[in-house]
Amino acid sequence: MTGGDPIPAALDRHYKFLRLEWTQELRMLRLRMNVHPVPCYTFSAMSELRKAFNDIDANPGLVRHYVMTSDVPNVYNFGGDLELFALLVKARDLDSLKLYGRKCIDLIWWVEKAAERSIRTTVLAQGDALGGGLESVLPFQNIVFERSVRAGFPEALFNLFPGMGAWNFTIRRAGFQVANEMILSGSLYSADELLRRGMVDHVVDDGDGERKLENIVRSIDGRHHGQLAALRARTMAAPVTYESLAAIVDHWAETAMGLTDRDLRLMERLARAQVRKLGGAETGAAEEIKRIELETAWGEFQESTQTAAWES
Amino acid sequence: MHFFLELVTQTEQARRDFSTHPAVLDAVANGMPVERYRKLLLELYHVVWHFNPICAAAASRLPDEHRELRYFLYTHMDEEKGHEQWVLQDLEAIGFDPSEAARHTPSVHTLAMLGYNYWAADRRHPNSVFGMLYALEVMASVYGGPFSTALTERLFLQDSRGVSFLSSHATLDAEHMADLRKVLDPLSDDSSRQAIIESTNVNFHHFERLLENT
Numbered sequence: 001m002t003g004g005d006p007i008p009a010a011l012d013r014h015y016k017f018l019r020l021e022w023t024q025e026l027r028m029l030r031l032r033m034n035v036h037p038v039p040c041y042t043f044s045a046m047s048e049l050r051k052a053f054n055d056i057d058a059n060p061g062l063v064r065h066y067v068m069t070s071d072v073p074n075v076y077n078f079g080g081d082l083e084l085f086a087l088l089v090k091a092r093d094l095d096s097l098k099l100y101g102r103k104c105i106d107l108i109w110w111v112e113k114a115a116e117r118s119i120r121t122t123v124l125a126q127g128d129a130l131g132g133g134l135e136s137v138l139p140f141q142n143i144v145f146e147r148s149v150r151a152g153f154p155e156a157l158f159n160l161f162p163g164m165g166a167w168n169f170t171i172r173r174a175g176f177q178v179a180n181e182m183i184l185s186g187s188l189y190s191a192d193e194l195l196r197r198g199m200v201d202h203v204v205d206d207g208d209g210e211r212k213l214e215n216i217v218r219s220i221d222g223r224h225h226g227q228l229a230a231l232r233a234r235t236m237a238a239p240v241t242y243e244s245l246a247a248i249v250d251h252w253a254e255t256a257m258g259l260t261d262r263d264l265r266l267m268e269r270l271a272r273a274q275v276r277k278l279g280g281a282e283t284g285a286a287e288e289i290k291r292i293e294l295e296t297a298w299g300e301f302q303e304s305t306q307t308a309a310w311e312s
Numbered sequence: 313m314h315f316f317l318e319l320v321t322q323t324e325q326a327r328r329d330f331s332t333h334p335a336v337l338d339a340v341a342n343g344m345p346v347e348r349y350r351k352l353l354l355e356l357y358h359v360v361w362h363f364n365p366i367c368a369a370a371a372s373r374l375p376d377e378h379r380e381l382r383y384f385l386y387t388h389m390d391e392e393k394g395h396e397q398w399v400l401q402d403l404e405a406i407g408f409d410p411s412e413a414a415r416h417t418p419s420v421h422t423l424a425m426l427g428y429n430y431w432a433a434d435r436r437h438p439n440s441v442f443g444m445l446y447a448l449e450v451m452a453s454v455y456g457g458p459f460s461t462a463l464t465e466r467l468f469l470q471d472s473r474g475v476s477f478l479s480s481h482a483t484l485d486a487e488h489m490a491d492l493r494k495v496l497d498p499l500s501d502d503s504s505r506q507a508i509i510e511s512t513n514v515n516f517h518h519f520e521r522l523l524e525n526t
Contacts (some may be wrong), residue, residue, distance in 0.1 A: 037332040043321045083331060083454070087320060090453055091493040096317040261457070268454060272340060275332045 003030055010059045011052070017045040018052060019071055026221055029056065034071035038274050039133055040078040046103050055109045057117070060077040064224065065217050066114060068123045068140070076125035076149065079132025080104075080164075082271035086264045089256055097256055101249035104132060104164040109242055113137040120220055124213045125149050126206075128260060128286055130188075135162055138169035139240075141231055142216050143200040145191040146209045151199075154289045156186030157296065158266040159259055163252020168240040174198040188289055192204040266292060315505055316493040319446060322509045326516035327450060335524040340458045343466035346406055350357050352526045353421045354402050356477065357413040359522075360396040362426045363448075364389045370433035370441035378504070381439065384495045388445070388488070398477040405474035406467065421525055425518035432511055439504040442496060443511025451519060456482030 004019035004090045011029060012022065021030040031052060035045045056063050070076045088097045114121045122142040129137060129151040137143050145151070153162040170179040178197045182189070191203045205241060220227055240253070259267070273288035330336060338344075344352070356418075369384040400410035418426070432440035460475035460482065472479045499505060 037328055042324060044324060083327070084320065084324075086454060087450065087489070088317075090489045091316060092490040093314075093316060093493055095314065097319070099317065101313075265457060268458070272331075272337060274457075275337060 003028070008059075008062060010062060011055045013051060013055070015048045015052070017042075020052070023065075025259060026217055027062065028067060028217055029063045029065070030069065032069050032071040033077065038078060038081075038083075038271070039070060039075045040081050040274070041074045041104060041136070042081045042084070043100065043103070043111040046107060053270075056119070060117065063119055064221070065120045065122065066111075067213065067217065068121075068137075069213075070125070070127060072127065075127040076129040076151075077133030077136060078130050078274050079135065079162075080130070082267050082274075086268050089259055089264060092257065093285050094253055094257055097211070097253040098250055101163060101253050102246065103246040104136075105242070105249050108136060108139050108165045108169075109245065111136075112235070115141070115228050115235065116192070118224075118228055119160050119228070120217070120224070122213060122216055124209045125151070130285060130289075131155055131162055132164050134168065135164045135166045135275045138165060138173060138199070142220075142271055143208055144202045144204065144212050144216065145194065145200045147191050147203055148206050149191045149267060150188045150286050151191075151194060151287070152186070152188040153183050154186045154188070154270065154292075156184055157289065157292045158270070159263040160256055160267075161252065163249045163255075165240075165245055165248075167248060168244060170199065171242060172238045186289070187293065188286055197280070314497040315499045315508075316496050318505065319508060319512065323446075323512040323516070326447075326513040330451070330516045330520050331454070333520055334431055336455065336520070339523070340455055340462060343459070343462035344463075346467055348526055349388065349406065349463060349467070350403065350408050352523070353399055353406075353477075353524055354413055354416040355419055355526060357403075357416070358418040358422050358426065359448075360392075360477075362429075363392055363395075365427070366429045366433055366444065367392075367441055369430060370438040373433065373438035378439065380495060381442070383501075384441055384491070385441070387482065392441035392486075395477065395481075398480065402474050402477050405469070405476075419522065419525060421518055421521040422453045425515060425522065428514050428518065429511070432507070432514075436511075437503060437507030439499075440507045440511035442492070443508045443513075444515050445488075445492060446496075447506070447512050447519065449492060451516075452478075452481040453489055 003023050005022045005024040007020050007022045010019070011022070017033060017035045019032040019034060021032065022028070023030070031049070032200060033039065033045065035042055056066070084100070088100070111121055121140045122144065123137045123140040124144045126146045126149065128149060131153055134151045134153060153166055154160045157268065165181055166183055170182060174197045178199070189197075194200045195203045202212060202216070270285055270288055270292070274285040363521045367389050371382050374382045400413055403410045403413060424483065429444050436438060456478045460472070460478040463469065463475050463478070467474065496508070
């Protein structure tokens with residue numbers, strides 16, 4: 001893959017959680033995200049992304065293609081900072097939770113409006129994208145997943161919902177039925193299942209993502225002007241408004257304040273599972289989600305059996 | 313930005329280093345053998361026993377303009393008074409002599425943590441004590457619950473016998489966290505803020521050492 005050219009001075013900064021790559025020929029900026037120890041959207045990581053976006057905005061015309069990938073093997077992004085959520089909920093800190101949510105949607109909004117800045121956006125996921133990790137790819141103009149990627153919105157499992165654009169962008173990409181199914185079930189989906197639902201644009205075999213990424217960027221580069229105009233028209237045809245994103249994220253934060261101890265424990269359990277896999281364990285967050293789904297189903301089954309026994 | 317959020321974000325690395333430490337992950341997932349738990353309780357006894365004297369040292373040095381923080385410490389000290397007895401009860405419940413605790417010489421890691429907190433209250437900045445409170449409450453409210461559950465399962469304990477200190481603090485400290493945020497949010501002077509951030513980092517560090525060496 002391309003990307004070995006010197007980073008333009010206007011974009012070159014020292015980042016802790018981002019690695020920048022530049023392809024002069026395509027004027028393509030690629031951000032590789034690497035948040036330690038859990039690849040999720042922490043305040044610090046979001047602050048770095050904001051700086052990168054501000055640098056792009058300060059130099060109109062410099063970047064034609066913005067590409068996002070992960071530097072963490074097998075993980076694209078685990079989404080929201082679950083440990084932080086649990087802490088802020090326990091501290092009854094609604095303002096900070098809202099602030100976190102607003103920072104998330106500000107970044108999503110930048111990607112959503114990239115066409116208006118004459119920038120093409122492409123994302124390649126080579127690892128799992130959970131919750132906010134999946135939400136964050138949905139506004140991209142081109143979404144490429146490698147086949148073994150699993151993704152979904154597990155928030156329903158701990159009595160919450162994905163609040164940073166999931167509803168808006170899933171409805172726009174795949175319709176109400178798919179949004180209801182994915183968001184309310186909390187289930188995980190394979191890359192092919194997501195492709196069938198229209199949530200991603202391309203699924204390629206593992207290891208072929210880089211080649212596909214380059215093909216896409218090169219194929220659209222020659223049709224930049226017309227494609228951008230079409231994409232701007234697309235957002236007019238199916239608009240997502242900042243006001244709607246903001247209202248939903250505030251509602252999300254208020255809902256989070258009502259989480260019970262059990263919900264918070266499940267959230268923390270998922271957060272710990274995310275770390276386990278990265279620490280070399282065989283199972284991680286995706287397997288933990290499956291376990292929580294099974295436990296929930298078993299609990300509901302037991303409850304219904306008891307109720308039936310009482311009624312008889 | 314309100315100070316509580318600044319504290320949370322500025323100490324994120326220390327919190328994550330603690331929460332992702334293999335010893336912590338293992339303890340939360342699998343509990344620990346009884347002998348190791350005994351050693352941990354002996355260390356915890358000294359942490360708890362010195363908690364109120366450290367708070368008192370800090371409260372006595374807080375200037376009048378921080379009277380709300382001083383009042384908070386008074387209330388908190390009253391609530392924490394006698395909790396070392398819970399540690400002793402837990403020791404007895406798992407089959408050890410509780411009088412052993414007072415005779416036990418704390419590890420260098422416990423001494424380093426206690427020593428830092430006394431020194432910080434006395435010489436660094438009296439508000440440093442809030443870094444100790446925040447770090448201990450994060451650890452208790454986030455990890456106390458699952459850790460006590462894992463211990464109960466592993467050691468075949470009944471109800472909260474043997475884990476009363478951990479399980480009670482998991483619940484209590486969730487409430488304390490909300491109170492702590494309310495009292496810290498308005499804090500505006502930079503020296504206090506920096507002292508609390510520094511103290512939080514130091515306390516997470518020392519507690520991590522304490523746990524990994526138990």
